[in-house]
Amino acid sequence: MSDERGRKVINYLLERPIHNIEELELQTKLTRRQLEYSLDKINEWLNDNGEPLLKVENNRVVVSEKTREQFFVQLEKKVPIKNYWMNSEERIKYLFLLLFYFYDDYFSVNHFVDAFGVGKTTVINDLKKLNMELEQQAVSVVYSRKEGYQLVGEEGNIRYYLMKMILWDFTEHQSTFIYDLFIEKNELTGFQETKKIVETMLQKYHITFVENRLTEFIYTFIFLKKRIASEVHITGKQYKAAAMIPMKEYQFSEELLKADGISSQGAILYVCSWILGLSIGTPDKMTKDYETIMDLVERISMRFEALSGIRFSNEEKAVRQLYAHFRPAYYRLLFKLPIINPLYSKIKEEYSELYDIVEEALKPIASLFEEPVPEDEIAFLTMHFASLCSSAEDRQYPKKVALVVCPNGIGSSSILYTELKALFPELSFIGPVETNEVEKLGDSYDLIFSTVPNVRLFYTKKLVYVVSPIMSTAEKYRLISDVYTHIGNFNFKIPRVDKLLTIIDKYTMIENKSGLEKELADYLIKGEEQHTEMPEEGPELYRITAPDMIQTGVKAGNWEEAIRLSAAPLLKNKRISREYIETMIQTAKDEGPYMVIAKHVALPHARPEDGALDLGISITVLDFPIVFGSKENDPVKYIFCLSAPKNNRHLNAMAELVNLLDDQGFYALLDSSRDPKQIYEYIYEQSRV
Template identity: 65%
Template sequence: MTDERSRILMKRLIERSIHEVDELTDQTGLTKRQLEYSLDKINEYVTTEKGSKLVIENNRIILTNQLREQFIAILSDKTYLKGYLMNACERSKYLYLLLFYFLDDYLSINHFIEELGVGKTTIINDLKNLAIELERENIQLVYTRKNGYQLVGNEEQIRYHLMKMIIWDSTENNTVFVYDHFIEKHQIETVDSTKQLVEKYTKRYGISFVENRLTEFLYTFIFLKKRLLSLTANVNPKYQLSALIAMKEYQFSKSILIHFGIEDESARVYLCAWILGLSIGRPNDSTKDYETIIDLVKRIILRFEAISGIRFNNQELVVRQLYTHLRPAYYRLYFKLPIVNPLHTKIRDEYNELFNIVEETLKPIASLFEHPIPEDEIAFLTMHFASLCSSFDEYTTTQKVALIVCPNGIGSSSIVYTELKVLFPELSFLGPVETNEIERLSDSYDLIFSTVPNIRLFYTKKPVYIVSPIMNTREKYRLISDVYTQIGNSNFKLPSVGKIMEIIQRYAAISEGASLEKELYDYLTNQEEQTENNEEGPSLLEITAPELIQLDMHAKNWEEAIRLSAASLLKEGRITRNYIDTIIETAKNEGPYMVISKHVALPHARPVDGVEKLGMSISVLKHPIVFGSQENDPVKYIFCLAATENNRHLNAMAELVRLLDDPQFYDLLDTSNDPNEIYHYLSRKEVLLG
């Protein structure tokens, strides 16, 4: 008899041979007591040799090779479903699947009791909890004597809830267990057979899915097709665009639906819109929407460069990478499709400055969709820009080769690849690839890094390391220790942060334990280039100075305004004269790229064009000047940026972005005659922003 805790614990245990109990409780959300109980249940379920059961010893759990192989076999074999006990959350999802799929059947409490094998009181409580959850999305769970239990509400919203469930489970929870259980029990068309059909038509029409997006589509479509056959959604009028019908995604949708005997036009258009929001954008395809999307991509890149102070060297690479993400993102936003990014919070924490800059970059774009861009979508784009902003050296080696497996798409895989190259410079890397590539490359690699603990990886019999696409310093620390202990120097051992904390506590009072622990992890992993012990990079206050602030500045035209604003940086030795000339020449060739918002310009060039030291000047024109930006002219406030190669200025830029929304800041710039007053204002704002 197994349950969700046992299943999740087995999946977590096979990732490593040795687990610290405290870390395992953090990862699983179980208390130590619950963990011990689950270990006992697993020990009852598996057959082991004497002395090889799971036990906690010295606050650690050691997994033998024999147990690992058994766990892999158990998790790969669906026979243990028969004795599986669902928890309340799983039962809630299962009830929704019953109501969603058997929309024409009479469903009563007796049906639910028989289906789930639990008592009447449990089912009544489960239905109450489900009803409360659905009410938040304007869906009602209604019972009548005539029709039994039914879902009532907007059909699009009912479908949306299913999609969100599947997206969340297949990504964040990394399990489609409940859906497999339902499909197996009711002998619905299998995922494998549906996949074969879908792949047939994706090849025919040249449509590509990221591995995880394909999984989402397959499971959702299996449950959705019955409703598409018998129920018409009141689709958004935007779905009726004639341009949609001319797309290959429409032909794909039409072919798939005909296979299942569905010829309703609204179903085709609905499915087409959904496919557009899931599939990969390919910049080489001559699609009807290519010009629209590519123009949007270029606008986003230009605005990001203007706000961030970063000028990308390889524009073609940047355009291609962003196009692959932005085409489906455009349709997700346009049709208000589900957007679920389980890494949203982690991305915001680890890339806070960049997230704020990307958020500001996208503000004008939001007007296209008549609603703000969700933070989940901003986080996706932040991942792309994080990978594009990284400029690490390439390393070569004739030693170990590591394969990176990432089914989540180019944003996640680019960041993972970049992070791992820095963590393990002596390794040579293959990939990133999707899971189905591992067999083909089996002789080419020595170890695997994967963002998803897919059971198939462990069948390779090679070391497997599960990593988060966004790793904090503690996770990097653990990964370095695991890898070097297993495949590197057998004598290698990272100092224990916990032990260091214990020693410090013996001799000193610690006022901020969490901060101290994080800094110790940062230092020991040595991952951030922490110049001057400033992990986040200098603040706006640190890259400017009173001598770089000019008020009531007179200029005849935009060129003179830029030269005068940069003059203080030149005088202080932060830039060369060539840097100023490059800004002017770029503006003549590309237009007023530096005008980033109403009345505000941020002139800058690449570090190689003449930056000697990080800095920013602040200039206020006595009389505003037209720069040639129809939308934001005339310019009155000029922030001339000199950024260095390692992007350490992004923290300061994030602060500037916040300042540009502050009316008091503009009032002070307009009325003050003292640069020191401006500088002190920045100092006060820095304290307030923490």
């Protein structure tokens, strides 16, 4: 507990009562020797405090419930441990905080030596590393005899680095330790005291934060308010004061700063923009920005539906959920505020085709902000669309009730809820809820799934499983194994992949052990039917079309005839019913040219229940382009008519189509070729690239 490595190991030990040593090595990124040293040190600490020791035997670490409780208590403490030794990464952050907060103090190397208890050479190396990190924000640490060490750069960039540092530590590691250490050592206003003030004002102005975003805001505000009070000018910020002053976020910012004697409008506008980029966007027609943001949300939703071939059954719910995320995203993009999505890599891996479609759907919006939408923002929106696209059945079983706790926001909550329902159909689920809602639920549940370890959950005396909102196949397998092990009245017990691998390895040569392990786990989780009949990624584009569904040189008199002609191959191949065609045309009459998704490109489709019989897409090239009524993208020459009986199985093919629509070579082929086989072969070859 006296260094960062020990705390990291403890964070992982909290997740489960039994751990495999090799898994712990991978999770902590420690060598076997480093891990064993940390485990020995933790046991020394437990022994000194009269707690049960970790049992390290048979390549496993076993943690008793009493020991886990003690770990929770220690990690929840806001007062840092005495005689704590910072590692290099922590010293660098602490250095930045010193220079950031005490910007008007004089600092020499000797000050840093005293603060850290290390030598001058170590401090100088830490300063060099800090400078390398600050370079990305055009900020540097500069020394002069007159002023000592100072942060030099645009004030906006300096503040941006602080925000991003706190965001990263909290979202990636769920850790505020170094900030609590700084607050304690330098006697700053504490977290709990600041939280009371902030929460009171949030209630007063009816502003809502996701639980984790509130924590990040409070810590950042503690360090930031002194610099805000200095009224250092921030260049390049274009605040629309006339639009922001009537907002409740402006009034909140004004009162919050007034409590610290800060009254300048520039400071209030700065905090207001920051709040707008963090708080949940509740659709409210009375706010001045409602029409602007709702218009963007509806455009994104319609474009996603057009590109993906998915028609949301509950449009109002979809739009409200997207609004809640997009309003703060809009202000983050507008005011260049930092965003970090620790699940970005997992989302791109697990929902790659959906990510590509969302990225394409956002391209017209990006032009408003003069730069592409950051990948982290795209990943967050992908989570929202993934939960909206889910078609998992809501089965109810009275045996056990599971509570889902997720303090990370709507996207994470929705997708975790959907994943867990698919993994555990034997359970009934309630939630998702934030941590502070758990106590209100009494004894209405049997076990808890949470995205973060929290001592309050431990005190419920229920089984607590710490999970990632986006789980890999291996993580799903491990979770199923843990749950089935601990809940005795489940009739099914999942086989262990490591045992199967050991048996296979005895009698065969395994060329790709990790690949085999993943596929075995995937098979065991999904079962025979899903594994063989419905691959997770869905079929490629070439598998859902064919030469006899590709038409060139087609003549049509108007848009309605063009849709009927484009749908004819699907009807002939019994992929759709006649009602499906009539629904597409009627929807276009009711809603306008929803299917025109790009310049000269239309993708007509309807909902599965409207007569989609089998998965398929036809491709039609018109001899003479037809006006569909789209101001931006008329006239239409290329029509891709889609039939999708299941709401998300076709997404891989649609992601491939989105990429083809950016390929000028594809259009050139469609314009020049009269041979459907040649076009089909091009599609096939592109899918293999």
